[in-house]
Amino acid sequence: MLFHVRMDVHLPHDLDPDVRADTVAREKAYSQRLQRAGKWPHLWRIAGEYSNISVFDVDSADELHDLLSALPLFPHMTIKVTPLATHPSKVTDALV
Numbered sequence: 268m269l270f271h272v273r274m275d276v277h278l279p280h281d282l283d284p285d286v287r288a289d290t291v292a293r294e295k296a297y298s299q300r301l302q303r304a305g306k307w308p309h310l311w312r313i314a315g316e317y318s319n320i321s322v323f324d325v326d327s328a329d330e331l332h333d334l335l336s337a338l339p340l341f342p343h344m345t346i347k348v349t350p351l352a353t354h355p356s357k358v359t360d361a362l363v
């Protein structure tokens with residue numbers, strides 16, 4: 268199952284710089300582990316914002332929730348999830 272996920276990061280301005288750096292480093296390592304596992308095939312920065320657009324490929328909404336809620340930045344993010352279904356006009360034999 269594919270899910271479109273938008274994450275907006277809102278780190279507190281008074282967050283200790285060491286805590287901030289550690290949290291961001293843990294977020295990167297966690298996300299790269301999921302990317303390598305094929306669970307997080309798209310991760311795009313929204314230009315000009317501390318936000319990303321991602322696509323997750325998971326077995327269920329429950330799995331997605333578990334993965335998202337374990338993000339180190341989860342306490343500091345607003346997350347909007349959109350389930351994706353197959354479009355009836357999608358060409359399936361196109362060369363891309």
Ligand SMILES: O=C(O)CC1=CCC(=O)O1
Nearest residue numbers: 276294295298317318319
């Ligand atoms: O910077 C972000 O958009 C938050 C984030 C998600 C995965 C990652 O490494 O950072």
